[in-house]
Amino acid sequence: MTRATVARTPVTTPIAFSAEQLAEVRRLQSLYPNPRGALLPVLHMAQDTFGYVSLEVEEYVAGLFSLSPAHVHEVVTFYTMYFQQPKGRHVVSVCHNLSCHLAGAGTLVDHLKQRLGIDVGETTEDGRITLLTVECLCACEAAPMMQVDDRYELNLTPEKIDRILEGLQ
Amino acid sequence: MSEKILSRNFERPDAYTLAAYRATGGYQAWDKAQGMEPAAITEEVKKSNLRGLGGAGFPTGMKWSFIPKDHAGPVYLVVNADEGEPGTFKDRYILERDPHALIEGMLIAARAVRCALGFVYIRGEYVTPWRVFSGAVREAYDAGLLGQGFDVVVHRGAGAYICGEETGLISSLEGKKGWPKVKPPFPAIKGAFGMPTIVNNVETLACVPHIVNRGAAWFAGLGTKTQGGTRMYSVSGRVNRPGVYEAPVSVTLRQLIYDHAGGVSATGRLKAVVPGGSSAPILTADEIDVTMDVDGLRNAGSMIGSAGVVVFDESVSVPDALAVVARFYAHESCGQCTPCRESTGWIEKQVKRIAEGKGRKDDLDTILDVASRGAGTTICAFYDGAVGPYISYIKKFRAEFEALIPK
DSSP, X not given: OOOOOOOOSOOOSOSOOOHHHHHHHHHHHHTSSSGGGGHHHHHHHHHHHHSSOOHHHHHHHHHHHTOOHHHHHHHHHHSSSOOSSOOOSEEEEEEOSHHXXXXXXXXXXXXXXXXXXXXXXXXXXXSOEEEEEEXXXXXXXXXXXXXXXXXXXXXXXXXXXXXXXXXXX | OOOOSTTTTTTOTTTTSHHHXXXXXXXXXXXXXXXXXXXXXXXXXXXXXOBOXXXXXXXXXXXXXXXXXXXXXXXXXXXXXXXXXXXXXXXXXXXXXXXXXXXXXXXXXXXXXXXXXXXXXXXXXXXXXXXXXXXXXXXXXXXXXXXXXOEEEEEEOOSOGGGGSHHHXXXXXXXXXXXXXXXXXXXXXXXXXXXXXXXXXXXXXXHHHHHHHHOHHHHHHHXXXXXXXXXXXXXXXXXXXXXXXXXXXXXXXXXXXXXXXXXXXXXXXXXXXXXXXXXXXXXXXXXXXXXXXXXXXXHTTSOOTTOEEEEEETTSOHHHHHHHHHHHHHHHOOSOSHHHHHHHHHHHHHHHHHHTTXXXXXXXXXXXXXXXXXXXXXXXXXXXXXXXXXXXXXXXXXXXXXHHSXX
């Protein structure tokens, strides 16, 4: 599995949700026949709030669900979207599956590595960008493509990538 | 070109709104279905020959009829919007461009199986589809379409191909890692949270309002003897106009490539086609006169799967493509069953070294041997899906692999 491995942005926020967030946790839990169904959504919330899902965050979330930290750890490590290490302020995930590969994704990954001065799985010195490769994001009609944080960036060229990078602060 | 049914609203910029959906006849099928007995709805879907459009191609009405009649507790409807099969992108179009079609399909399906709570499991990376679909759900609540005996929970996944497998999806929905479960019991007997559950694909449910509106005979008549309707084909790779194309399931692969997607790009000469997502055995340029329905491709030794068509022109290296596909299966194997966990990893290494010109003389036979022994021995169909490309790429393009192996 590809993961960001270089710690750059120490998180100083105390590990606790606000009162509003706790209300949202309870609302999410109430939607499922078993409150545990809300675990993935709450882990997304936790990552958005605390930057990444550290062991401390896992313990905190486990407490909200009366689950063992081991169960939460098992879940966090199973999925690709939970970061167990600090990540950059932006995450750039290049699809390198079949259609994107046929459209030259490999060249684009090399271009990004060179422009950012990092390898896949690493974060820039200034904590700005984490670079990943990912499996099919299901936008093959616009290959090659990548995901930048929440957005899909489609029909990429090296020039288009440079423009996108300029917009990431 | 034939009539657009599922994709008829895709060009409207406001198609995701309730007003636009209603303006094109939306929710009329739901009005009609409310006057029908639940069993009559299931019967209509059975007669329409609608088959699951996510991958397995199981008859939808038959699946619905498996919910035990004497079950007194809750029944759940789970929508598989965990689109992830490489080469497939059609469900994203429905979620973003026609979300109410799915909501209406869910309402009708829920009535048919007497369900009061539905979940829509959207892959975690689909942030925009998730936001748009969630907005449509809120609109449907405000309009009193939802919340009157049927509720919908929109659930986000977190990155794992295996959660597209229906029991892996259920595990994930239950707040666990997405490990598939041993079947039987099938989800219709014991599914999400231990209750009878119907798991249907997005596009499958989007067909349902049209079946109710225009009748099972009309829908069945659009397709082949064993599968009704049109479906949305995702076409990508080396074609001039990649995109989503709706066509009757009797369309041929040749028509899709040349009439819909504008023909082969790059060298312009066709070499091979993956017809149904990366798990579907590959077809050579001579094998594209097949109908793109479940049975048409089964008879051709492949599968329609999710109908993701990936086209290779002459300049594509098949060993290099298999290295990409093998890496994918090694990465996404959930690790639960030994044959899958071990074989996908070893085969990835072997294919990679062949593609890099460092293969060994007996690598190809070892891969074929390992692949054929593992199929059918695991809890879910993931490994069978990996075996499809391993065996077909090597058997159909063996000379190309051998040419890369040092003598």
